[in-house]
Amino acid sequence: TQLLEQSPQFLSIQEGENLTVYCNSSSVFSSLQWYRQEPGEGPVLLVTVVTGGEVKKLKRLTFQFGDARKDSSLHITAAQPGDTGLYLCAGGPQTGANNLFFGTGTRLTVIP
């Protein structure tokens, strides 16, 4: 099992603040996905990164894949209450493989 540790585990911030969530591992991944999950629903894919050092932006969200492909970060600018949810990173262990290893999760609450 390839462990992905996320930090922080819980985060509660005021609307308008910025935040960063980290996803770290000692293993190398061929790809890294970020998901957001709301209570009682399945995770929704936000982004997939596959190249070391890659940066992708999705409106106010910025995702980065570490150069060594062992870690990733998610930065949210000017957080809104609609950003509230459980954020999960997931790593694909090798190219072409379908299975993912999920991170421990970060529960974000944005207070209006």
Next chain:
Amino acid sequence: GAVVSQHPSRVICKSGTSVKIECRSLDFQATTMFWYRQFPKQSLMLMATSNEGSKATYEQGVEKDKFLINHASLTLSTLTVTSAHPEDSSFYICSASRQESQYFGPGTRLLVL
């Protein structure tokens, strides 16, 4: 694109009965689907990998005779919880693989009384 559905969304059953959960990829074909279990406020725990036309691969500690998986077509996988007990109560989520990513169903909340 990449929509995955699950049915039912919620089910309540009596202890000892069996429950079948369906997972469908609606707009793409998926040779591989995955079944996860999620406890409250925790991350997803992979139960098994379901491959179309072959036997599922179960993760360590998951009883294959209790959690029966069938993947008879490229768009449908089913998970049957046999002889369910209260400790099987959980949120079960499936996903379907497409290229490098997995797309998840909305989940099924199972409550065993």
